[in-house]
Amino acid sequence: QVQLQASGPGLVKPSQTLSLTCTVSGGSITTNPYYWTWVRQPPGKGLEWMGHIAYSGISYYNPSLKSRTSISRDTSKNQFTLELTSVTPEDTAVYFCARQDASSFDYCSQGTQVTVSS
Numbered sequence: 001q002v003q004l005q006a007s008g009p010g011l012v013k014p015s016q017t018l019s020l021t022c023t024v025s026g027g028s029i030t031t032n033p034y035y036w037t038w039v040r041q042p043p044g045k046g047l048e049w050m051g052h053i054a055y056s057g058i059s060y061y062n063p064s065l066k067s068r069t070s071i072s073r074d075t076s077k078n079q080f081t082l083e084l085t086s087v088t089p090e091d092t093a094v095y096f097c098a099r100q101d102a103s104s105f106d107y108c109s110q111g112t113q114v115t116v117s118s
Helices: none
Strands: 002-005 020-023 035-041 049-056 060-061 069-074 079-084 092-100 103-106 112-116
Touching: 002 092, 002 103, 020 035, 020 069, 020 092, 020 112, 035 069, 049 079, 060 069, 079 092
Parallel strands: none
Antiparallel strands: 002 020, 020 079, 035 049, 035 092, 049 060, 069 079, 092 103, 092 112
């Protein structure tokens, strides 16, 4: 069974970089045809797909966040990482990492709350 665990600081100051890591067990992040995804849910709003890194190592981003977002991976640790630069209070959300195939999400981490505040 695949398990994902998101980790990172719960509080980030405005203008700083938010960095979250997702550790995957029970499956390799290099296995075709999976995409390793970050999703967030701001308070009172719906889910927002942020981007993913494919099994091939190629990353894709939500166009609305592309200029501030980077998703990378460490295959030796079976981890992938989200970096979101120049954060504002509007980036306050519960963040999730998940596995996605061509049609759906099948595994997801527990959410991790990130608050942007000075």
